[in-house]
Amino acid sequence: MLIYRWLTTAVGMHVNVIDTLDDLIALRRNWDHVYEADPEANYFLSWSWISTWFKSRSAPWFVLAAKLEPEDASYVGFFPLQLGAGLEKGRGFHNTLAMGGSYFATYTGVLCNPESVDNVMAAFADRIRAFRWTSLNLDDIFISPDRLRPFLEAFPAPEFATAKVARPPHVTEDGQSIDHDVYIYIDLPDDFESFLNVNLGPKTRRNARRALRALETSEDLRIVPATAETIERDLELFYGFWKTQWAPTNPRYAAYILDCCRTMFLDCFRDGSLFLPVLWQGDRAIGVQVNFLDPAKRRFINFLTSRDLTVHHPGPSFLLHCYCIRWAIENGYAIYDLGTGDYAYKYMFGSEEHIVEKLRITTRTGRNNGERLDPRSLPMVFNAAKQLHASGDLADAAIGCRQILAADPMHAAAKALYNEIIARQNADREAGPEGATVATAFANHRAGDLQEAEKGYRAVLAVDPVDFDAAHQLGVLLLQRRDPKAAEMEIRRALEIRPDAASAHCNHGNVLAITGDFEGAIVSYDRAIELEPRHAIAFNNRANALRRVGRFDDSLASYEAALTLQPEYRQASDNRAALIRELEGKALSEV
Numbered sequence: 214m215l216i217y218r219w220l221t222t223a224v225g226m227h228v229n230v231i232d233t234l235d236d237l238i239a240l241r242r243n244w245d246h247v248y249e250a251d252p253e254a255n256y257f258l259s260w261s262w263i264s265t266w267f268k269s270r271s272a273p274w275f276v277l278a279a280k281l282e283p284e285d286a287s288y289v290g291f292f293p294l295q296l297g298a299g300l301e302k303g304r305g306f307h308n309t310l311a312m313g314g315s316y317f318a319t320y321t322g323v324l325c326n327p328e329s330v331d332n333v334m335a336a337f338a339d340r341i342r343a344f345r346w347t348s349l350n351l352d353d354i355f356i357s358p359d360r361l362r363p364f365l366e367a368f369p370a371p372e373f374a375t376a377k378v379a380r381p382p383h384v385t386e387d388g389q390s391i392d393h394d395v396y397i398y399i400d401l402p403d404d405f406e407s408f409l410n411v412n413l414g415p416k417t418r419r420n421a422r423r424a425l426r427a428l429e430t431s432e433d434l435r436i437v438p439a440t441a442e443t444i445e446r447d448l449e450l451f452y453g454f455w456k457t458q459w460a461p462t463n464p465r466y467a468a469y470i471l472d473c474c475r476t477m478f479l480d481c482f483r484d485g486s487l488f489l490p491v492l493w494q495g496d497r498a499i500g501v502q503v504n505f506l507d508p509a510k511r512r513f514i515n516f517l518t519s520r521d522l523t524v525h526h527p528g529p530s531f532l533l534h535c536y537c538i539r540w541a542i543e544n545g546y547a548i549y550d551l552g553t554g555d556y557a558y559k560y561m562f563g564s565e566e567h568i569v570e571k572l573r574i575t576t577r578t579g580r581n582n583g584e585r586l587d588p589r590s591l592p593m594v595f596n597a598a599k600q601l602h603a604s605g606d607l608a609d610a611a612i613g614c615r616q617i618l619a620a621d622p623m624h625a626a627a628k629a630l631y632n633e634i635i636a637r638q639n640a641d642r643e644a645g646p647e648g649a650t651v652a653t654a655f656a657n658h659r660a661g662d663l664q665e666a667e668k669g670y671r672a673v674l675a676v677d678p679v680d681f682d683a684a685h686q687l688g689v690l691l692l693q694r695r696d697p698k699a700a701e702m703e704i705r706r707a708l709e710i711r712p713d714a715a716s717a718h719c720n721h722g723n724v725l726a727i728t729g730d731f732e733g734a735i736v737s738y739d740r741a742i743e744l745e746p747r748h749a750i751a752f753n754n755r756a757n758a759l760r761r762v763g764r765f766d767d768s769l770a771s772y773e774a775a776l777t778l779q780p781e782y783r784q785a786s787d788n789r790a791a792l793i794r795e796l797e798g799k800a801l802s803e804v
Contacts, residue, residue: 226336227283232275232589237264240278243287247324249509255355256507256514257318261484262477263293266314269476272297273589274313277340279325279333290325290333294341298590298597304702305612305709306594307347307580308587312354317473319396319516319552320355320569323364331363338367345587347580351572352378353553368574371736378571389557396569397559399549401513405539412563424532425539434527436536439489444482447491448474451501454519470517474503481505488513490536492529497521500529502537506546513541514550530558538562577736580705584712586620595627607634612702615678619709622679635675649673651682663690681710685717692720697727715745722754731758749778753785760792768792 231237244260256262267274272295279290293313300306312321325333341349349368354361365375383391402408409418427434439447452471459467481487486507492500500520504513515537520529541549551559555566576582586594598613614631617624654669670687673680688703701724707717722737738755741748756771772789775782 226332227280228336228340229278229280229288230275230340231278232273234264234268237267237276240276240288240291244291244324246287247289247291247326250326251324252327253322253355253357253360254324254510255320255322256486256505256510256512257314257320258291258293258322258324259486259507259509261481261486262318262505263313265477265480265484266317267293270295272593276313277337279329279336281329289329290323290337292323292337296346296587296589298586298593299347300597300601300609300613302606302609303612303698304705305609305616306586306590306597308345308590309348309350310341310344310346311350312352315350315352317470317477319353319514319550321351321353322355323360325360330360334360334364335367338364342367342582345581345583345585347576347582349574351574353569353571355569365574371577371732371739373574374577375572375574378573380571383554385556391554391556393553394568394570395555395566396553397551397555397564397566399538399551399562399564401538401542401547401549403542405542408538408542408563413561417561420531421535424527424535427527428532428536433495435493436490436533437493439482439491443491444479444489447489447498447501448478450491450498451489451503451517451519454501454521455517458519458522474517478503488537488540490533490540492520492533494524499524500533502530502533504537508545511545511547512550513537513546513548515552534562578733580708584705584708586616586709588620591617591621591624591627595624595630598627598630602630602634607638610634611638611678612706615706616709618679619706628678631678649676651680651686654683655686658686658690663694666690679710681707681714681717684710685714685720688717688724689720692724692727695727697724700724713744715741715748715751718744719748719751719754722751722758726754726758726761731761734758735762747778749775749782749785752778753782753788756785756792757788760788765792765796769796 231240241260241264248254248259263276274293274295277292277294278288280288295311295313295315297309297311298306299309314321323334323337368375380393383393385391399412402411409421413421428436437443452474455471455474456467459470478487482489486505488504488506490502490504491498498521500518502515503517504515506513515534518530518533538549549562551564553569581587594613594617598610598617601607601610601613611631611634614627614634617627618631621627649669649672651670651673654666654673657669658666667687667690670683670690673683674687677683684703685707688700688707691700691703701721704717704721704724707714708721711717718737718741722734722741725731725734725737735755735758738751738758741751742755745751752771752775756768756775759765759768759771769789769792772785772792775785776789779785
């Protein structure tokens with residue numbers, strides 16, 4: 214459990230982190246109050262859904278909760294999030310943040326009292342910036358532009374990049390190209406007859422009347438909503454249809470959906486928010502529709518449908534939709550939500566559409582904020598490192614162990630695994646000198662004996678994987694050898710050990726500049742200068758990178774700053790003179 218601490222944000226709000234079910238349960242009345250007041254709230258932000266979903270998660274989750282003042286009795290906003298860990302082979306693990314309901318909920322979002330929106334969203338952004346992550350995944354976020362704007366403004370370039378994520382192409386068996394940014398819904402009138410006459414065209418209206426009449430008159434056809442006595446049987450019918458429909462073509466998708474359904478549906482039924490009608494033909498079930506009920510927002514959400522693929526007349530899906538739309542109108546619902554995808558059949562009901570996109574905010578450096586792993590992710594990373602070790606990927610397993618030890622030097626299991634990896638690696642190559650020290654390696658380094666220096670640095674790191682000086686100097690040595698990929702790996706290791714080391718940030722900028730990533734290099738130089746404002750070398754190297762991207766005025770100012778700090782800095786003086794000549798040449802050519 215985290216030690217809770219208030220964060221007073223730049224906008225004066227106070228944000229707390231909730232990460233246990235007991236604390237979440239204690240918030241139910243407050244949560245429900247904000248949910249009812251928030252016009253942008255959706256079912257997948259309801260307390261029942263979020264608490265059930267988080268209860269089932271093995272990965273760390275937490276909720277940001279915002280108050281106007283620490284002494285206030287109630288929160289005015291909630292932002293549910295999940296923490297993940299990913300691996301970039303050869304470069305190590307990184308953390309991701311995802312929306313609380315991802316990736317099963319139709320929508321995700323943020324809860325907020327409407328009168329506090331701007332301040333709450335800015336406060337949440339401030340708090341998220343303090344976490345350690347590389348990517349913030351705003352998937353399926355159902356949020357207005359006015360609410361999103363103050364949040365995104367807190368992630369400015371060049372520190373962060375914000376972009377829309379294109380969804381994978383989806384072409385149906387009959388050739389429809391489906392856009393899953395489009396979500397479909399129906400505005401329901403007050404009575405079903407009005408729906409038939411206003412929303413439907415003549416042919417669809419005739420088919421709907423015929424289908425519903427068959428339900429009322431046929432001795433063989435009926436729809437029966439699940440009850441407490443039948444819910445487990447009826448869910449098994451749904452699971453069976455779903456597996457038959459999807460497992461042959463997309464087994465991983467089918468398995469994921471089934472796992473999530475088994476986790477969520479029974480609890481949702483017990484709390485009264487799941488409506489599950491089953492279509493029967495005699496004693497044979499031929500279709501099941503899973504719907505969520507949100508009386509607070511008067512929204513009826515068609516979530517999933519599965520059917521017997523051998524039955525075509527009557528069409529199970531059409532019949533179930535007609536039945537459910539009528540039921541929703543009769544029970545006071547104002548919206549019939551058909552979810553994602555602009556499938557042609559959805560428009561036969563007189564539907565409307567709105568756009569829900571996937572957004573990503575990423576750090577410009579491609580590394581975690583703070584250069585280290587989030588402490589909550591260490592169990593996940595350690596398990597992944599053990600699996601890498603077992604599969605024979607010693608290099609990535611070693612990187613994972615080093616990252617864990619940089620975040621928690623007392624992590625005994627990671628240290629033991631790392632020692633085992635080093636022992637295996639040393640069995641296959643010449644070991645470094647016994648009793649190696651950084652000082653000895655550095656002396657060899659300065660004397661130009663790069664081979665002995667490298668052996669010495671690696672010997673130190675074999676014993677102590679979080680020795681900053683050894684990792685940093687090894688990175689510098691590899692950079693001298695023009696091996697930028699290996700150099701970056703070691704300098705990244707050094708930054709994980711000491712994120713506040715200006716010299717390491719400066720050298721990381723040098724690595725990026727050599728590979729042509731001048732924008733990334735500028736970010737690293739800026740960080741070095743932020744940590745050490747009198748870092749003349751960082752100012753000079755930053756000026757070089759600014760010059761390469763065409764920011765000549767900024768480049769000249771950065772050379773001037775370097776010379777102000779060190780008036781005898783010959784390299785900066787020469788670089789400035791070269792830039793002035795270049796600018797004068799450009800000016801003459803334009804005359």
